[in-house]
Every structure is written in structure tokens, then in C-alpha cells.
Amino acid sequence: MSEKIKVGVLGATGMVGQRYIKLLENHPWFEVTYVAASPRSAGKPYSEAVKNRWLIGADIPANVAPLIVEDANDEKKAVGKCQFVFSALEMGKDEIKALEAAYAAEGIPVVSNASANRWTEDVPMLVPEINYSHLDVIAEQKKHHGWDKGFIAVKPNCSLQTYMMPIHALIQAGYPIKRMIVTTLQATSGAGYPGVSSFDMIDNIVPFIGGEEEKTEKECLKILGTVKDGKIENAAGPLVSSTCTRVPVVDGHTACVSLEFDLPEDKKPSLEEIEKIWTSYTSVPQELKLPSAPEHPIVVRHEENRPQPRRDRETEKGMACVIGRLRPCNVFDIKFVALSHNTKRGAALGGILNAELLKAKGFFN
Numbered sequence: 001m002s003e004k005i006k007v008g009v010l011g012a013t014g015m016v017g018q019r020y021i022k023l024l025e026n027h028p029w030f031e032v033t034y035v036a037a038s039p040r041s042a043g044k045p046y047s048e049a050v051k052n053r054w055l056i057g058a059d060i061p062a063n064v065a066p067l068i069v070e071d072a073n074d075e076k077k078a079v080g081k082c083q084f085v086f087s088a089l090e091m092g093k094d095e096i097k098a099l100e101a102a103y104a105a106e107g108i109p110v111v112s113n114a115s116a117n118r119w120t121e122d123v124p125m126l127v128p129e130i131n132y133s134h135l136d137v138i139a140e141q142k143k144h145h146g147w148d149k150g151f152i153a154v155k156p157n158c159s160l161q162t163y164m165m166p167i168h169a170l171i172q173a174g175y176p177i178k179r180m181i182v183t184t185l186q187a188t189s190g191a192g193y194p195g196v197s198s199f200d201m202i203d204n205i206v207p208f209i210g211g212e213e214e215k216t217e218k219e220c221l222k223i224l225g226t227v228k229d230g231k232i233e234n235a236a237g238p239l240v241s242s243t244c245t246r247v248p249v250v251d252g253h254t255a256c257v258s259l260e261f262d263l264p265e266d267k268k269p270s271l272e273e274i275e276k277i278w279t280s281y282t283s284v285p286q287e288l289k290l291p292s293a294p295e296h297p298i299v300v301r302h303e304e305n306r307p308q309p310r311r312d313r314e315t316e317k318g319m320a321c322v323i324g325r326l327r328p329c330n331v332f333d334i335k336f337v338a339l340s341h342n343t344k345r346g347a348a349l350g351g352i353l354n355a356e357l358l359k360a361k362g363f364f365n
């Protein structure tokens with residue numbers, strides 16, 4: 001009999017949900033036993049529900065193909081069929097918030113990709129390498145709601161995960177950041193399926209993604225925040241100004257970053273020191289040897305024309321932040337180009353890493 005933890009995927013038929021299904025296929029700790037999506041897909045075998053829209057370049061895992069898709073709006077259906085769920089739903093924010101709470105109230109922890117609960121004070125917004133200590137708020141969250149086993153933990157927006165680890169590495173090394181200007185070039189898969197129309201995307205760049213700039217500018221403050229009295233207190237900085245664009249790339253978000261250190265001129269790090277900090281950066285997921293943790297969370301490339309989405313997005317199983325073009329900035333202090341895989345590190349595999357951290361820390365016991 002399988003010793004693996006039984007997991008459900010809400011939104012299993014979507015862009016991120018399909019990634020979860022594929023990435024969990026041979027996972028050493030977790031096994032997909034429950035799939036749910038909208039009432040449009042409910043009642044169909046999974047293979048039928050994703051027929052003609054299976055987007056991953058490999059077969060549907062044999063153990064999931066025959067599972068009957070349930071209606072994700074009915075949390076009671078999941079009881080007894082899985083020990084926790086990944087939430088990859090695309091619905092109204094209030095609906096998702098209510099639904100994730102309903103699963104938690106049924107004793108089913110929710111590891112979410114949705115933005116609905118990112119600003120809930122006692123919900124950790126995890127990048128495990130950066131803010132594993134935010135897990136401390138879960139006890140308060142459970143107490144506050146009267147939840148026994150259930151709780152909610154979320155992931156941040158995919159675009160800022162492109163550069164949050166390098167930022168954290170610098171701050172942790174004693175180089176606080178005052179201001180940043182970020183321009184993102186975001187892949188089409190970030191818009192879900194079917195996403196932006198091909199007519200808008202081919203031979204084009206769309207210089208607006210609804211809500212994205214606000215997320216990019218604010219979420220970093222919670223990620224870098226500290227736990228105080230059972231809640232997360234946001235960091236005071238850095239101040240971020242962003243422009244988010246959609247480009248005709250399938251997977252892999254790129255960000256062009258310029259930043260200014262909050263330090264006197266003679267205390268600012270050299271480019272050599274920065275590169276050393278980045279390449280030696282490791283954290284709790286690496287110490288715990290979590291199955292999805294990259295050995296090298298930050299990879300620095302020296303070619304003048306890298307990183308590139310097609311060439312670099314799969315670095316470290318799609319879990320690395322790949323940086324190139326580190327150089328002085330005429331306006332701020334330094335600038336660089338960063339890349340990460342938006343549906344792996346930025347979504348499903350990042351969610352799996354969150355769940356691995358939660359399991360390793362005993363939250364699913």
C-alpha cells in the first residue's frame with residue numbers, strides 16, 4: 001500500500017493545474033487522488049475534461065487520467081479523499097477566498113496559487129528560501145478560525161519570483177535596498193488557458209497586465225516582512241516601481257531590474273561581491289533537501305545575451321532564478337536581467353516546494 005500523502009488539485013484542468021498533475025506524477029511524498037475544477041468539467045474523467053487542451057508536452061499520468069473531476073465549489077466532496085489540496089483556481093477573489101476557507105474548515109489544508117489570500121495577515125505568502133519563518137503564523141490562523149487541521153498557505157505572484165531571491169540574498173548579506181525599477185516581460189502561459197488571443201500576441205507586445213504592477217510593487221514587502229504577535233508585519237522597503245508587459249514567449253518570465261542600495265557610497269557592494277553572494281545563496285529548502293528544491297537557487301550567467309526564456313527556463317528543474325547582464329547602472333547602483341519559469345517556480349513546482357516545506361515541518365501530521 002502507498003505510504004504517500006494523498007493530495008487533491010483544485011483547478012486541475014487549467015494551465016497551472018495541469019502542471020501540478022504532471023509534476024506530481026512520480027513525487028516521492030505526494031500522490032494525486034482527487035481532482036476538481038468548474039462545473040463545466042465536473043463529472044467527466046480527467047482525460048476527457050482536458051481533451052484537446054492538455055498543454056504539457058507528455059502524456060497525462062495514468063493514475064490521474066481516469067479520476068472523475070469533481071466540482072471544486074463543493075468542498076465536502078474532497079473530505080476523506082485527500083489530506084491537503086493545491087488550489088489553482090481562477091475565479092473571483094471573494095469566491096476563492098470563501099472556498100479556500102471552506103476547505104480549511106473541513107480539515108483540508110490549502111496550498112494556494114491564487115491571489116485571494118495573499119493579503120490576509122495570518123496567511124503566509126511563501127518563497128521557502130526567503131520566509132520559511134512565516135510558517136509561524138499558521139498556529140494563530142488556525143486558532144483564530146477554530147480550524148483543527150486545516151489552514152491556508154499561499155504563493156506570491158509569479159513575476160516577482162523572478163528577482164525576489166537575489167534581492168533577499170543581498171539584504172540578508174547586509175546590503176539593504178532603497179529603490180528598484182522593474183520591467184517585466186511575461187510569458188503567455190501566465191495568463192492561463194486560453195489566455196491572451198493569438199491575434200493580440202503574435203508579432204506583438206502588450207504593455208499592460210491587469211493588477212500585475214500593484215502585485216509586483218506590494219507583495220515583496222510582505223515576503224520580506226517579519227512575524228509579530230501571530231501576524232506578518234510588512235517590511236518598510238524597498239520602494240518598487242514596475243511596468244509589466246506580456247510578450248510572445250510560452251513559458252518563462254523575464255525581469256529587467258535596476259536598484260539602489262540604502263547605504264553610503266563607500267559601503268555599497270562591488271559587482272564581484274554581489275555575484276559571490278548570489279552564487280553561494282542557499283537556505284532551508286536546500287538544508288532539508290526538499291525534493292523540489294534547486295541545488296543552486298540563483299544561477300549567474302556571464303554570456304552577454306543570457307538569460308533567455310527558451311534556453312534558461314529549465315535551469316535546476318525550472319526552479320532557479322537565472323541572472324545575467326549584471327552591470328553598473330547610471331541612475332541607480334546596479335542593473336541586471338533575471339528569469340524564472342512562471343508555471344514551475346512561479347506556480348506549480350513552487351507550490352509543491354511550499355507543500356514539501358510544510359510536510360517537513362510537520363504541518364500535515
Ligand SMILES: NC(=O)c1ccc[n+]([C@@H]2O[C@H](COP(=O)([O-])OP(=O)(O)OC[C@H]3O[C@@H](n4cnc5c(N)ncnc54)[C@H](OP(=O)(O)O)[C@@H]3O)[C@@H](O)[C@H]2O)c1
Pocket residue numbers: 010011012013014015016017036037038039040041042071072073087088089090091113114115157158189190191192193194342343346347
Ligand atoms: N499561469 C501562471 O503562470 C500562474 C502563476 C502564478 C499563479 N497563477 C494563479 O493560479 C491560478 C490558476 O491559473 P491558471 O493560469 O491555471 O488559470 P486557468 O488556466 O484559467 O485555469 C483555471 C482553473 O480554474 C477552474 N475554474 C474556473 N472557473 C471555476 C469555477 N467557477 N468553479 C470552479 N473552478 C473553476 C477551471 O476549470 P475548467 O477547466 O473546468 O474551466 C480551471 O481548472 C490563478 O489564480 C492564477 O492567478 C497562475
